[in-house]
Amino acid sequence: MDRPRKPTLDTVAGVVGVSRATVSNAYNRPDQLSAALRERIMQTAASLGYSGPDPVARSLATRHSAAVGFMLGQGLSASFADAALSIVLDGLASTVDGHDHCLVLIPGRDKGGPRPETVARAQADVVVAYSLPDDAPALAAVRARGLPMVVIDQPVLPDTARVEVDDFGGARLAASSLWALGHRRFGVLTFALHPDGHNGPVTPERLTSTPFRVTRDRLNGYLDVIGATTPAWECARSSRELGRAGARALLSAVPAEQRPTALLCASDELAFGALQAVRDLGLRVPADVSVIGFDDVPAAEHADPPLTTVRQPLAEKGRHAGELALRLLDGGRPGEPTRLAVSLVSRDSTAPPE
Amino acid sequence: MDRPRKPTLDTVAGVVGVSRATVSNAYNRPDQLSAALRERIMQTAASLGYSGPDPVARSLATRHSAAVGFMLGQGLSASFADAALSIVLDGLASTVDGHDHCLVLIPGRDKGGPRPETVARAQADVVVAYSLPDDAPALAAVRARGLPMVVIDQPVLPDTARVEVDDFGGARLAASSLWALGHRRFGVLTFALHPDGHNGPVTPERLTSTPFRVTRDRLNGYLDVIGATTPAWECARSSRELGRAGARALLSAVPAEQRPTALLCASDELAFGALQAVRDLGLRVPADVSVIGFDDVPAAEHADPPLTTVRQPLAEKGRHAGELALRLLDGGRPGEPTRLAVSLVSRDSTAPPE
DNA sequence: TGGACGTTCTGAAGCGCTTCAGTCACACTC
DNA sequence: GAGTGTGACTGAAGCGCTTCAGAACGTCCA
Known part of the structure; x- marks a missing residue:
């Protein structure tokens, strides 16, 4: 298989009978040569099957790689x-x-x-x-x-x-709105505090040592308003399924009369899961449990019911x-x-x- | 701002007092030099802030770019x-x-x-x-x-x-299953036949001239079983919203007694929209209208109701x-x-x- | 008519690396 | 002690392009 060697700038230059620099200019600085020559170069290149300067070589010479x-x-x-x-x-x-x-x-x-x-x-x-x-x-x-x-x-x-983005402020906003509505018993659903795949209740240690700024800020924003002792649940990823499981855990951990009346979710995805969990338990949103998300992804508007959430651009x-x-x-x-x-x-x- | 020039292979070679080839080997062919020397090179590189061979230059020399x-x-x-x-x-x-x-x-x-x-x-x-x-x-x-x-x-x-993937066969599979269930009035929902953003009924011209193999095969698979005159609706993209609109059009184009009893959708996403459309019209799935998708994305299993669909791996x-x-x-x-x-x-x- | 200026094109020096054919020194063999 | 390896390292030729300081050749104005 002796496939013909790929043409290079040099090949084209040789055939046209100009210097390599000129061919290069034909591609990169059309104003540096006459239109006629440029045209001739491009034609020759096409007939040779030359598809323009090699991106890697170009990157090396220019020192940037687009x-x-x-x-x-x-x-x-x-x-x-x-x-x-x-x-x-x-x-x-x-x-x-x-x-x-x-x-x-x-x-x-x-x-x-x-x-x-x-x-x-x-x-x-x-x-x-x-x-x-x-x-x-x-x-x-x-x-x-x-x-x-x-x-x-x-x-x-x-x-x-x-x-x-002001995650802390946004989380406070969410929590305050619920507080203003009269809610006093809350549950918080968050995504990963540590990259270890853990699902379960949030512990103070895990919270203070988290390397994820966003998670920390949102969680702290919530807790700042509703109190640090609020039960919170950590999901390893921001997925609907994990949110559903977490919300179920939060809602069924205590007798019905102590059940949270509002769930604060660190992402919409988690909130969608929470919506589902509430239904799973035969409860209604928002009559029995209010749910609030974070992000305002497009699906939030079309959720059932449409999701109240913190919008970040x-x-x-x-x-x-x-x-x-x-x-x-x-x-x-x-x-x-x-x-x-x-x-x-x-x-x-x-x-x-x- | 005269930030010090970034170290290169040469820099390292110079400091260690070996040839450039040797430093290169230290990175790419450890077996070509003594362990001790390699170690010394790596140390020097680290102390110089050299973070390994430049990927672009390397790509140029090796002719591949990982x-x-x-x-x-x-x-x-x-x-x-x-x-x-x-x-x-x-x-x-x-x-x-x-x-x-x-x-x-x-x-x-x-x-x-x-x-x-x-x-x-x-x-x-x-x-x-x-x-x-x-x-x-x-x-x-x-x-x-x-x-x-x-x-x-x-x-x-x-x-x-x-x-x-055998799209044609898969589509036939879907259509045949519906046929076997007793359905005789169908509607088909497909995604784009042409990249022109068109939404509307599928015309024979658009179908025969489509440059999209997948679309063509799925559609033809359906029609092969249920007849070429079946009403079909083309959505510009495979989105839930467009599917919803298309399904609504399909279901309300005719008097109730001629309404399709089954909707064949070229993708699950479209099918999700169809599910919604059926509900929008006050009908039930599958009692009034059966809906079948294509792809078997994870959400299909969790749809309401769970979606029958053609699974492709x-x-x-x-x-x-x-x-x-x-x-x-x-x-x-x-x-x-x-x-x-x-x-x-x-x-x-x-x-x-x- | 000569110099200043423009336009068009070229030569050559890189960009930072890989790789191949050696060179060199040293051990091993018979 | 001549021949044969062998392991460790090097020299130099690229990889395919860009770019910059000119060269060459007009053109134009004074």
């Missing part, structure tokens, strides 16, 4: 199942895509983000990190490579751009991260962290306790 | 919302990830897959194409670059590995595509296309007509 890396806290599949993440990614893609950049997904291992070796090999000019544990080795790996980085929902790292978060990434790519400085506002969206899953 | 490209038929956001795609990607990731490869997502434009320019710039050694139109320019762009390719759910392309599809990609990477030949089996999963959304 790709933004995205480090996931979880495996690809879990990521794809996460509606909030999808929206963020979409926002990111919408800013980044116009510039002919590709998105390199760097999947996380089960525990705490991507492996450092994977990060070391990824070809990207800038990477954005999304909801990794604060101490993820991948974060260090990026810095070791000297790549610019933007983090979403994560604590300050020197020399790093950041976009975040997910798409904007992604878009903003994209803009920051692009700016860093241009050699810009990280600048001040951007903090986006949250708001309460009242729908039909909350009401005064009966 | 990344597999994945061409999407749609924008990133639509892709992330697609449960079936997510599962396929997950399967793919699970085989590919162990080899320290990254996944480069090449997002599609609205119409028919990624732009050829984007493809030309993407850094990947192999690309997998998923449910693009048969005539997508991106496909040609990959071939022009001479990259190996594996296609999922797409017709044969010379020199291309392929994994596919999504994860395996992705895994297989990953294995093929890896094999092509090793210079293997494409080999025979793999055809995976489908099966009918009977749940509670189908029953004999009342």
